[in-house]
Amino acid sequence: MPDIKCDIIIPVWNEPELTRKCVEAIEKNTPLGYRIILVDNASGNETASYLKGLSERNKGRVTLIRNEENVGFPKAVNQGIAVSITPYLCILNNDTEVYKGWLSEMIDIAEANPDIGILNPASNNLGLRKPLEGLSGKWIEMSSCIGFCMLIKREVIQKVGKLDEIYSPGNFEDMDFSRRATKAGYKCAMAKGAYVYHVQNIGFKKRKDWDKKFKRNLDIFNQRWGKIKRIAYIIKENIPSAIEEGINGYLKNGDWVYIFLKDGAKKSLLKEHGSLRIMEMAGFMFDLKVLWNIKLRKKKFDKVISPSSRK
Secondary structure, three states: OOOOOEEEEEOOOOOHHHHHHHHHHHHHHHHOEEEEEEEOOOOOHHHHHHEEEEEOOOOOEEEEEEEEOOOOOHHHHHHHHHHHOOEEEEEOOOEEEOOOOOOHHHHHHHHHHOOOOEEEEEEEOOOOOOOOOOOOOOOOEOOOOOOOEEEEEEHHHHHHHOOOHOOOOOOOOHHHHHHHHOOOOOEEEEEEEEEEEEEEOHHHHEEEEHHHHHHHHHHHHHHOOOOOEEEEEEOOOOOOHHHHHHHHHHHHHHOEEEEEEEEOOOOOOOOEEEEEEEEEOOOOOOOHHHHHHHHHOOOOOOOOOOOOOOO
Protein backbone atom coordinates (compact mmCIF):
# COMPACT_ATOMS: atom_id res chain seq x y z
CA MET A 1 0.00 0.00 0.00
CA PRO A 2 1.43 3.42 -0.91
CA ASP A 3 1.94 6.03 1.81
CA ILE A 4 -1.42 7.37 2.94
CA LYS A 5 -1.63 11.08 2.20
CA CYS A 6 -5.32 11.75 2.73
CA ASP A 7 -8.16 10.44 4.88
CA ILE A 8 -11.50 10.56 3.05
CA ILE A 9 -14.28 11.08 5.61
CA ILE A 10 -17.71 9.92 4.41
CA PRO A 11 -20.75 10.35 6.71
CA VAL A 12 -23.45 7.84 5.74
CA TRP A 13 -27.14 7.77 6.53
CA ASN A 14 -28.72 5.01 4.42
CA GLU A 15 -28.69 5.24 0.59
CA PRO A 16 -26.77 1.94 0.13
CA GLU A 17 -26.65 2.07 -3.68
CA LEU A 18 -25.36 5.63 -3.80
CA THR A 19 -22.82 4.81 -1.09
CA ARG A 20 -21.63 1.74 -3.02
CA LYS A 21 -21.21 3.82 -6.20
CA CYS A 22 -19.34 6.47 -4.24
CA VAL A 23 -16.86 3.96 -2.79
CA GLU A 24 -16.40 2.13 -6.10
CA ALA A 25 -15.63 5.41 -7.88
CA ILE A 26 -13.01 6.24 -5.24
CA GLU A 27 -11.37 2.84 -5.67
CA LYS A 28 -11.37 3.17 -9.46
CA ASN A 29 -10.26 6.79 -9.80
CA THR A 30 -7.89 7.44 -6.87
CA PRO A 31 -4.36 6.06 -7.39
CA LEU A 32 -3.00 8.34 -4.65
CA GLY A 33 -2.53 6.75 -1.21
CA TYR A 34 -5.69 7.25 0.83
CA ARG A 35 -7.80 5.78 3.62
CA ILE A 36 -11.61 5.87 3.85
CA ILE A 37 -13.23 6.72 7.18
CA LEU A 38 -16.91 5.81 7.09
CA VAL A 39 -19.14 7.31 9.77
CA ASP A 40 -22.42 5.41 9.87
CA ASN A 41 -25.14 7.68 11.25
CA ALA A 42 -27.48 4.89 12.43
CA SER A 43 -28.26 3.55 8.96
CA GLY A 44 -30.74 0.73 8.46
CA ASN A 45 -29.76 -2.92 8.20
CA GLU A 46 -28.93 -3.00 4.48
CA THR A 47 -26.55 -0.05 4.60
CA ALA A 48 -25.07 -1.04 7.97
CA SER A 49 -24.36 -4.55 6.69
CA TYR A 50 -22.67 -3.24 3.55
CA LEU A 51 -20.48 -0.82 5.51
CA LYS A 52 -19.47 -3.47 8.04
CA GLY A 53 -18.55 -5.92 5.29
CA LEU A 54 -16.60 -3.26 3.40
CA SER A 55 -14.52 -2.39 6.46
CA GLU A 56 -13.87 -6.05 7.33
CA ARG A 57 -12.67 -6.81 3.78
CA ASN A 58 -10.41 -3.75 3.72
CA LYS A 59 -8.56 -3.72 7.04
CA GLY A 60 -6.25 -0.73 7.17
CA ARG A 61 -7.85 0.86 4.10
CA VAL A 62 -11.37 1.38 5.44
CA THR A 63 -12.22 2.44 9.00
CA LEU A 64 -15.82 2.27 10.23
CA ILE A 65 -17.38 4.34 13.02
CA ARG A 66 -20.93 3.35 13.94
CA ASN A 67 -23.39 5.71 15.67
CA GLU A 68 -26.53 4.25 17.22
CA GLU A 69 -28.36 7.50 16.50
CA ASN A 70 -28.11 10.04 13.69
CA VAL A 71 -25.87 12.71 15.20
CA GLY A 72 -25.97 14.93 12.09
CA PHE A 73 -23.39 15.80 9.46
CA PRO A 74 -21.03 18.15 11.38
CA LYS A 75 -20.59 15.81 14.36
CA ALA A 76 -20.13 12.77 12.11
CA VAL A 77 -17.40 14.62 10.19
CA ASN A 78 -15.75 15.62 13.47
CA GLN A 79 -15.74 11.98 14.57
CA GLY A 80 -13.83 11.19 11.38
CA ILE A 81 -11.43 14.10 11.91
CA ALA A 82 -10.73 12.82 15.44
CA VAL A 83 -9.27 9.55 14.11
CA SER A 84 -7.62 11.08 11.04
CA ILE A 85 -3.81 11.39 11.06
CA THR A 86 -2.92 12.31 7.47
CA PRO A 87 -1.57 15.67 6.14
CA TYR A 88 -4.83 16.14 4.22
CA LEU A 89 -8.39 15.12 4.87
CA CYS A 90 -11.33 15.23 2.50
CA ILE A 91 -14.95 15.50 3.57
CA LEU A 92 -17.04 13.65 0.98
CA ASN A 93 -20.79 13.12 0.76
CA ASN A 94 -21.95 9.57 0.08
CA ASP A 95 -24.10 10.78 -2.85
CA THR A 96 -21.08 11.78 -4.93
CA GLU A 97 -19.12 10.17 -7.77
CA VAL A 98 -15.45 11.12 -8.11
CA TYR A 99 -13.68 11.24 -11.47
CA LYS A 100 -10.15 10.20 -12.43
CA GLY A 101 -7.40 12.15 -10.69
CA TRP A 102 -9.81 14.17 -8.55
CA LEU A 103 -7.85 13.90 -5.31
CA SER A 104 -4.29 14.16 -6.63
CA GLU A 105 -5.24 17.28 -8.62
CA MET A 106 -6.56 19.05 -5.54
CA ILE A 107 -3.58 18.03 -3.41
CA ASP A 108 -1.11 19.14 -6.10
CA ILE A 109 -2.70 22.61 -6.12
CA ALA A 110 -2.75 22.75 -2.32
CA GLU A 111 0.94 21.86 -2.13
CA ALA A 112 1.90 24.38 -4.82
CA ASN A 113 0.02 27.19 -3.01
CA PRO A 114 0.78 27.43 0.72
CA ASP A 115 -1.94 30.05 1.23
CA ILE A 116 -4.70 27.76 -0.05
CA GLY A 117 -6.19 25.91 2.91
CA ILE A 118 -9.44 24.44 1.54
CA LEU A 119 -10.34 23.18 -1.93
CA ASN A 120 -13.44 22.11 -3.82
CA PRO A 121 -13.29 20.22 -7.11
CA ALA A 122 -15.23 21.43 -10.13
CA SER A 123 -18.75 19.97 -9.99
CA ASN A 124 -22.34 20.16 -11.17
CA ASN A 125 -22.79 21.45 -7.61
CA LEU A 126 -20.85 24.53 -8.76
CA GLY A 127 -22.57 24.89 -12.12
CA LEU A 128 -20.18 22.71 -14.20
CA ARG A 129 -21.99 19.85 -15.89
CA LYS A 130 -19.04 17.78 -17.04
CA PRO A 131 -15.28 17.41 -16.48
CA LEU A 132 -13.16 19.85 -18.44
CA GLU A 133 -9.90 18.78 -20.12
CA GLY A 134 -6.61 20.65 -20.04
CA LEU A 135 -7.13 22.46 -16.74
CA SER A 136 -4.62 20.65 -14.56
CA GLY A 137 -3.04 23.07 -12.09
CA LYS A 138 -5.69 25.76 -12.73
CA TRP A 139 -7.72 27.13 -9.84
CA ILE A 140 -9.92 30.05 -8.89
CA GLU A 141 -10.49 31.63 -5.50
CA MET A 142 -13.81 31.05 -3.74
CA SER A 143 -15.48 33.00 -0.95
CA SER A 144 -16.33 29.70 0.75
CA CYS A 145 -15.98 26.01 -0.06
CA ILE A 146 -18.91 23.59 -0.03
CA GLY A 147 -18.87 20.46 2.12
CA PHE A 148 -20.00 17.96 -0.53
CA CYS A 149 -16.30 17.40 -1.33
CA MET A 150 -13.92 19.57 0.64
CA LEU A 151 -10.17 18.97 0.84
CA ILE A 152 -8.63 20.49 3.98
CA LYS A 153 -5.01 20.84 4.99
CA ARG A 154 -4.27 19.39 8.42
CA GLU A 155 -2.72 22.71 9.50
CA VAL A 156 -6.06 24.47 8.94
CA ILE A 157 -7.79 22.11 11.39
CA GLN A 158 -4.99 22.70 13.87
CA LYS A 159 -5.46 26.49 13.63
CA VAL A 160 -9.24 26.91 13.46
CA GLY A 161 -10.60 23.66 14.91
CA LYS A 162 -13.24 21.26 13.57
CA LEU A 163 -16.70 21.93 12.17
CA ASP A 164 -19.01 23.78 14.55
CA GLU A 165 -21.65 21.33 15.72
CA ILE A 166 -24.07 24.17 16.49
CA TYR A 167 -25.07 23.77 12.83
CA SER A 168 -26.27 20.17 13.35
CA PRO A 169 -27.86 18.33 11.65
CA GLY A 170 -26.25 20.26 8.78
CA ASN A 171 -26.14 23.31 6.46
CA PHE A 172 -23.78 26.30 6.75
CA GLU A 173 -21.15 24.44 8.81
CA ASP A 174 -18.96 24.35 5.68
CA MET A 175 -19.34 28.09 5.03
CA ASP A 176 -18.69 28.87 8.69
CA PHE A 177 -15.52 26.74 8.61
CA SER A 178 -14.41 28.47 5.39
CA ARG A 179 -14.88 31.91 6.95
CA ARG A 180 -12.85 30.88 9.99
CA ALA A 181 -10.08 29.62 7.71
CA THR A 182 -10.15 32.82 5.65
CA LYS A 183 -9.95 34.88 8.84
CA ALA A 184 -6.86 32.83 9.78
CA GLY A 185 -5.19 33.83 6.50
CA TYR A 186 -6.03 30.93 4.19
CA LYS A 187 -7.71 31.01 0.79
CA CYS A 188 -10.62 28.86 -0.34
CA ALA A 189 -10.32 27.65 -3.94
CA MET A 190 -11.78 25.42 -6.65
CA ALA A 191 -9.49 23.09 -8.58
CA LYS A 192 -10.69 23.41 -12.18
CA GLY A 193 -9.01 20.17 -13.30
CA ALA A 194 -10.66 17.97 -10.64
CA TYR A 195 -14.29 16.85 -10.99
CA VAL A 196 -16.84 15.29 -8.62
CA TYR A 197 -20.50 14.76 -9.48
CA HIS A 198 -23.00 15.37 -6.65
CA VAL A 199 -26.61 14.16 -6.52
CA GLN A 200 -27.21 16.91 -3.86
CA ASN A 201 -28.98 16.89 -0.50
CA ILE A 202 -30.44 13.39 -0.67
CA GLY A 203 -30.18 12.85 3.08
CA PHE A 204 -31.02 16.32 4.38
CA LYS A 205 -34.20 16.67 2.34
CA LYS A 206 -35.62 13.45 3.81
CA ARG A 207 -35.69 15.08 7.24
CA LYS A 208 -39.12 16.43 8.21
CA ASP A 209 -37.54 19.44 9.90
CA TRP A 210 -35.22 20.33 6.98
CA ASP A 211 -36.73 23.78 6.21
CA LYS A 212 -36.90 24.76 9.88
CA LYS A 213 -33.29 23.72 10.57
CA PHE A 214 -32.08 25.42 7.39
CA LYS A 215 -33.57 28.75 8.47
CA ARG A 216 -32.20 28.36 12.00
CA ASN A 217 -28.68 27.70 10.71
CA LEU A 218 -28.89 30.57 8.21
CA ASP A 219 -29.80 32.90 11.09
CA ILE A 220 -26.80 31.66 13.11
CA PHE A 221 -24.46 32.17 10.16
CA ASN A 222 -25.81 35.66 9.41
CA GLN A 223 -25.47 36.72 13.05
CA ARG A 224 -21.82 35.61 13.05
CA TRP A 225 -20.67 36.74 9.62
CA GLY A 226 -23.31 39.10 8.25
CA LYS A 227 -25.84 38.50 5.50
CA ILE A 228 -24.34 37.55 2.13
CA LYS A 229 -25.25 40.33 -0.29
CA ARG A 230 -25.77 40.34 -4.06
CA ILE A 231 -24.24 43.39 -5.70
CA ALA A 232 -24.83 44.45 -9.32
CA TYR A 233 -22.43 46.72 -11.23
CA ILE A 234 -23.50 48.35 -14.50
CA ILE A 235 -20.39 49.16 -16.53
CA LYS A 236 -20.62 50.94 -19.89
CA GLU A 237 -16.95 51.85 -20.27
CA ASN A 238 -13.70 50.59 -18.77
CA ILE A 239 -13.86 49.56 -15.12
CA PRO A 240 -12.26 52.33 -13.00
CA SER A 241 -9.66 51.30 -10.42
CA ALA A 242 -11.88 52.54 -7.58
CA ILE A 243 -14.66 50.24 -8.80
CA GLU A 244 -12.19 47.33 -8.96
CA GLU A 245 -11.29 47.94 -5.32
CA GLY A 246 -14.97 47.96 -4.37
CA ILE A 247 -15.62 44.72 -6.25
CA ASN A 248 -12.65 42.99 -4.62
CA GLY A 249 -13.83 44.25 -1.24
CA TYR A 250 -17.27 42.69 -1.69
CA LEU A 251 -15.72 39.39 -2.84
CA LYS A 252 -13.39 39.31 0.15
CA ASN A 253 -16.41 39.85 2.38
CA GLY A 254 -18.10 36.79 0.89
CA ASP A 255 -20.67 38.65 -1.21
CA TRP A 256 -21.74 37.83 -4.78
CA VAL A 257 -20.88 40.36 -7.49
CA TYR A 258 -22.56 40.56 -10.90
CA ILE A 259 -21.14 42.87 -13.58
CA PHE A 260 -23.35 43.88 -16.51
CA LEU A 261 -20.69 44.90 -19.02
CA LYS A 262 -21.41 46.78 -22.24
CA ASP A 263 -19.85 45.02 -25.21
CA GLY A 264 -16.48 46.59 -25.97
CA ALA A 265 -15.77 47.80 -22.45
CA LYS A 266 -12.50 46.56 -21.00
CA LYS A 267 -12.85 43.83 -18.36
CA SER A 268 -9.83 45.21 -16.47
CA LEU A 269 -7.51 43.00 -14.44
CA LEU A 270 -10.20 41.44 -12.26
CA LYS A 271 -9.26 37.85 -11.47
CA GLU A 272 -11.69 35.01 -12.04
CA HIS A 273 -13.52 34.30 -8.79
CA GLY A 274 -16.17 31.81 -7.71
CA SER A 275 -18.52 34.60 -6.59
CA LEU A 276 -17.99 36.90 -9.59
CA ARG A 277 -20.20 36.83 -12.67
CA ILE A 278 -19.48 39.02 -15.72
CA MET A 279 -22.26 39.27 -18.29
CA GLU A 280 -21.32 41.01 -21.55
CA MET A 281 -24.18 42.55 -23.52
CA ALA A 282 -24.36 44.22 -26.91
CA GLY A 283 -24.54 48.00 -26.89
CA PHE A 284 -27.92 48.20 -28.64
CA MET A 285 -30.59 48.84 -25.95
CA PHE A 286 -28.00 48.01 -23.27
CA ASP A 287 -29.79 49.89 -20.47
CA LEU A 288 -33.12 48.21 -21.22
CA LYS A 289 -31.55 44.74 -21.32
CA VAL A 290 -29.79 45.32 -18.00
CA LEU A 291 -33.00 46.57 -16.39
CA TRP A 292 -34.88 43.56 -17.73
CA ASN A 293 -32.25 41.16 -16.34
CA ILE A 294 -32.31 42.82 -12.93
CA LYS A 295 -36.12 42.81 -12.67
CA LEU A 296 -36.46 39.17 -13.74
CA ARG A 297 -33.93 37.78 -11.27
CA LYS A 298 -35.42 35.36 -8.77
CA LYS A 299 -32.90 36.44 -6.12
CA LYS A 300 -32.96 40.23 -6.00
CA PHE A 301 -29.89 42.44 -5.74
CA ASP A 302 -29.18 44.21 -2.47
CA LYS A 303 -27.42 47.06 -4.28
CA VAL A 304 -27.05 48.27 -7.88
CA ILE A 305 -23.98 50.39 -8.63
CA SER A 306 -22.73 52.24 -11.69
CA PRO A 307 -19.72 54.59 -11.89
CA SER A 308 -22.06 57.52 -12.47
CA SER A 309 -25.00 56.79 -10.16
CA ARG A 310 -23.53 54.83 -7.21
CA LYS A 311 -27.04 53.84 -6.15
